[in-house]
Amino acid sequence: MTIIVTGGAGFIGSNFIFYQLKHHPEDRIVCLDNLTYAGNLSTLASVMDRPNFRFVKADICDREAVNRLFDEEKPEIIVNFAAESHVDRSIEDPGVFLRTNILGTQVLMDACRKYGIGRYHQVSTDEVYGDLPLDRPDLFFTEETPIHTSSPYSASKASADLLVLAYHRTFGLPVTISRCSNNYGPYHFPEKLIPLMIANCLNDKPLPVYGKGENVRDWLYVEDHCKAIDLIIRKGRVGEVYNIGGHNEMKNIDIVKLICKALDKPESLITYVTDRKGHDMRYAIDPTKIHNELGWLPETKFADGIKKTIQWYLDNRDWWEEIISGEYQNYYEKMYANR
Numbered sequence: 001m002t003i004i005v006t007g008g009a010g011f012i013g014s015n016f017i018f019y020q021l022k023h024h025p026e027d028r029i030v031c032l033d034n035l036t037y038a039g040n041l042s043t044l045a046s047v048m049d050r051p052n053f054r055f056v057k058a059d060i061c062d063r064e065a066v067n068r069l070f071d072e073e074k075p076e077i078i079v080n081f082a083a084e085s086h087v088d089r090s091i092e093d094p095g096v097f098l099r100t101n102i103l104g105t106q107v108l109m110d111a112c113r114k115y116g117i118g119r120y121h122q123v124s125t126d127e128v129y130g131d132l133p134l135d136r137p138d139l140f141f142t143e144e145t146p147i148h149t150s151s152p153y154s155a156s157k158a159s160a161d162l163l164v165l166a167y168h169r170t171f172g173l174p175v176t177i178s179r180c181s182n183n184y185g186p187y188h189f190p191e192k193l194i195p196l197m198i199a200n201c202l203n204d205k206p207l208p209v210y211g212k213g214e215n216v217r218d219w220l221y222v223e224d225h226c227k228a229i230d231l232i233i234r235k236g237r238v239g240e241v242y243n244i245g246g247h248n249e250m251k252n253i254d255i256v257k258l259i260c261k262a263l264d265k266p267e268s269l270i271t272y273v274t275d276r277k278g279h280d281m282r283y284a285i286d287p288t289k290i291h292n293e294l295g296w297l298p299e300t301k302f303a304d305g306i307k308k309t310i311q312w313y314l315d316n317r318d319w320w321e322e323i324i325s326g327e328y329q330n331y332y333e334k335m336y337a338n339r
């Protein structure tokens with residue numbers, strides 16, 4: 001069968017493409033990505049020549065281009081990773097988040113209705129649930145936790161989720177949604193916490209920790225996320241939401257110190273900077289449903305995953321050095337110069 005993967009030149013989408021080509025070589029993968037600042041064609045270089053892989057550069061908001069692709073490929077499954085994904089950018093400029101994350105989702109689902117598909121899967125985030133207090137370690141996000149967003153990013157993702165569920169109820173579109181916690185691993189864009197700290201450490205640059213660094217995130221190795229989505233699109237129940245997370249909560253400051261230690265850099269590089277506006281305190285996923293229904297469990301322990309990730313950034317300096325030497329440099333100056 002043919003699977004369209006949108007946003008496949010980004011962090012998780014590319015890892016998902018590698019996972020599919022490895023575990024389901026009988027399927028055809030078509031990547032639809034318009035290569036924003038976060039999309040990188042070099043990430044897909046190793047699969048570009050595969051006969052069962054095709055890359056198409058197009059915007060998910062471009063109805064004509066999306067319809068043309070559906071007409072050509074007659075896909076069975078759509079997995080929508082394409083999004084603006086960085087909270088800090090959404091605080092600077094929310095508009096493009098609403099356009100891509102909400103209207104782009106609508107365009108894709110309209111094409112699904114027009115051409116008919118077996119499954120539309122929306123890759124969402126635990127951030128749609130808002131945050132949890134630090135002094136209630138007994139609380140976790142379940143699929144029933146009310147939507148309660150904090151940033152323009154999370155509000156745009158939550159809006160898309162509501163639209164996906166509405167298309168299921170109103171038009172009978174066969175949809176699923178997954179809401180995952182923070183991912184880490186290879187090809188993670190160096191504006192996000194873990195790759196940014198690794199890159200800055202390697203360049204002996206200050207490590208900008210927001211606020212006191214006490215915010216907690218629930219980290220999952222990217223391949224475990226890909227495996228969960230693979231299970232959901234093939235065996236998950238239509239109309240359902242599945243939370244994905246591996247019970248691996250860590251404070252930001254502890255992650256940064258761990259990276260310093262692993263790279264043998266002094267903690268004096270750590271610089272506390274102005275906090276993010278509306279900064280969510282704690283995310284923590286209860287993954288009971290996906291475990292009970294689909295047998296999913298994370299396979300990579302954080303200690304192993306972070307070691308592999310740091311090694312990947314050491315072995316693939318060209319990949320991230322090219323990014324941080326280009327247009328991204330202007331973003332970095334703007335965001336961190338006077339912070």
Ligand code: NAD
Pocket residue numbers: 006007008009010011012013032033034035036037038039040058059060061080081082083084085086100104123124125126157179180181182183184189
């Ligand atoms: P990313 O920013 O690394 O990649 C996004 C990709 O989407 C890029 O390749 C970009 O070119 C593409 N894209 C953006 N706008 C597009 C458009 N209009 N048309 C076509 N392509 C477009 O993001 P990521 O971290 O890989 O996240 C992928 C998905 O997973 C997002 O939907 C995000 O909300 C969700 N998610 C991410 C995390 C995480 O920790 N990174 C956790 C949970 C959920």
Ligand code: TYD
Pocket residue numbers: 086087088182191192193194196208209210211213215216217252276
């Ligand atoms: P991020 O990787 O942007 O993911 P998200 O905001 O989606 O969870 O940030 C992870 C955490 O790290 C978050 O609490 C903000 C914090 N952070 C810093 O302290 N410094 C930084 O330079 C960045 C990018 C993030």
